[in-house]
Amino acid sequence: MVDVTELQRQHIEKITKEKKLITIKECSTLTGIGERKLRELVHVSGFPCIRFGKKCMIVSSLIDEWLINHIGETF
Template sequence: MVDVTELQKQHIEKITREKKLITIKECSQLTGIGERKLRELAHTKGFPVIRFGKKCMVVGSLIDEWIINHIGETF
C-alpha cells in the first residue's frame, strides 16, 4: 500500500525547493492553514505575499520565518 501522506509531503517539499512563489492552495497544503485564513492573512502587514492584480502568491522561503515570528499570536 502506498503512503499518500508521504507522497504529498515529498510533493510539497519539491514545490518549495523549485518555486520561489507558491499559490495560496500550495501554502495551505504546506502549512495546514486553511485557504480562507491564508487569504485573510495575505491582507495583514508583514505577511510574505506578492500581489499580481487579484492573484496572491506567497514567498515560500519566508513562510516558515513568518510562522515562527508569530507564535502565540491570534489571527
C-alpha cells in the same frame, strides 16, 4: 499499498525547493492553514506575499520564518 503521507511530504518538498512563489492553495497544503484564513492573512502587514493585480502569491522561502515569528499570536 502506497504511503500517501510520504508522497505528500515529497510533493511539499518539491514545491518549496523548485518554486519561489506558491499559490494560496499550495500554501494551505504546505502549512495546514485553511485557504480562507490564508486569504485573510495576505492582508496582514508583513505577511510574505506579492500581489499581481488580484492574484496573490506567497513567497515560499519566507513562510516558515513568518509563522515562527508569530507563534502565540491570534489572527
